[in-house]
Amino acid sequence: MFWALILEPHKEYSQIVERSFHVSMATLDLASLSDKLVQVFVRYKEKCYLLCNLIEDKKCQVPLDINFEEGTYVTFLTYGRGFVHLTGYILPYDEICSDNSEEEEVENEIEKKKEKWLITNNQNSLKRKTKSQEDGKKVKISKQESFDKSNDQDANSKENYGSLEEEDNDVDMEDMEQEKNENDNDNDEDEDEDEDEDEEEEEEKEQEHEKKEIENQQQQKQKKNHDKQYKTNGKEIKQEQQSKKQNKKTEQQMQQKNLNQAKKRIIEGGVQVEDIKIGDGALATLGKNVTVYYVARCKMGKEEKKFDSCIQGKGYKFRVGKGEVIRGWEIGIIGMKVGGKRRLTIPPNLGYGAKEVSPVPANSTLTFDIELKKVN
The missing domain is CATH 2.60.120.340 (Nucleoplasmin core domain)
Structure with missing residues (x-):
């Protein structure tokens, strides 16, 4: 816009x-x-x-x-x-808003997944800690029961010392049964530990999967931002190039306009001066003797025709400001340099005026193409 x-x-x-x-x-x-x-x-x-x-x-x-x-x-x-x-x-505002809303949605989704991952991780850690404490309590109770049972057996053995041989078989059976129970408990503990390890492995896998998913989303977001930046930069570069091209064209037009204005201007008495070529020699001023080539034209009927010229030989010589030529010439030639070419458009009052100078009609506007050859 x-x-x-x-x-x-x-x-x-x-x-x-x-x-x-x-x-x-x-x-x-x-x-x-x-x-x-x-x-x-x-x-x-x-x-x-x-x-x-x-x-x-x-x-x-x-x-x-x-x-x-x-x-x-x-x-x-x-x-x-x-x-x-x-x-x-x-x-552009709408494009920026839509892009920002999409980025906010992606960021919110990533934050939710991070929060979910942290909550799950904390719950699993708390669960493992609680289970470890319960297992420790079970082991402590089992050891205490074994110790109490051992003390009872010692007491019974002292009281029944005399009948030790008769009870040897019973004691052996109890020991075997106790050993069996302990082995069963050990197997149960091993199975529980295996189950815990399996659960931990599954939790770790799930956490790893969530972590990878978050990383993928972040990578997609970065890629999208990169693509967006590339697109924006490309647009800016194109606009900058178009702007430079337009500026250059406008500047050239302005320079040409200024050049044309400098070359074509109206001076004293309404004489129009148009510099076709700027000379680099001596300057024509009042009182100087000048030598010129010229072609004179005016409107005869419906067409502009040549009525006089001097374009070869020694040229036409006169002194500026002494009335040797029409007034329009003396005004228009001042400021020219040797080697320069100038077109003078002279109104009737600074030319031949209301009188007819054959073949020039009365009240004619005259055009002279002048080339300054020498200044003395």
Whole structure:
């Protein structure tokens, strides 16, 4: 979307940026110019920064590449008497919002998975700790029962010492049974430990899987951001190239326009001067003797026709300011240099006037193509 602002002299333009925008160009309005130099400033955070210098006939248009974000307080102002046009474009808002919402959704999903993984990990750790404490209590109780049982057997053996041989078989049977029970308990504990190890392995696998899934999502997010950045950079490069091309074309047009204005102008008495070629020799001034080649034309009927010329030989010689030629010649030739070519368009009052000079009709506007050959 197009953005523009016209800066008037001695005025400040302050605003809080509602939509982010980009400033691409600063152009000096030559029609309103009173000073040769106009400076463009921006005030940001109580400091003034110079954006560009615009100079008449040298640098009247300058490309810029500045972004102003939403919510920023800025002030534009100029120094110098001349209007300045700032142009650019509004930065796209919908695309940025949609991309941000998608990124927020991905980030929320990743955070939820991280929280779930941490909760599951803490629960499993607490479960293993509780189970380990219960197993420790069981082992302690089993040892205490074995110790009490051993003491009872010792007491019984002392009381029945006399009948020891009769009870040997019973004692052996009890020992065998106790040993069997202990082996069974050991087997149960081994099975419980195997089950715990299997559960831990499954939990570790599940945690590893969740971790990999989170990493994959993060990688996808990074790739998406990279693609987005690449796309944005490509767009900016293309826009910058187009802007440079347009700026170059505009600058060339301005230079050509200024060149044409410099070559073609109206001077004293309404004489129109158009420099076809600028010379590099001696300068024609009042009182100098000059030698020229010329071709003279005027309108005869509906067509412009040649009525006089001198384009070879020694040329036509006269003294500037002594009335030896029509007044329009004397005005128009001043300022020429040897080797230069100039076209003079002379109104009737500075030519032959209301009288008819055959074959030139009365009140004719005369055109002379003059080449300055010598100045003495």
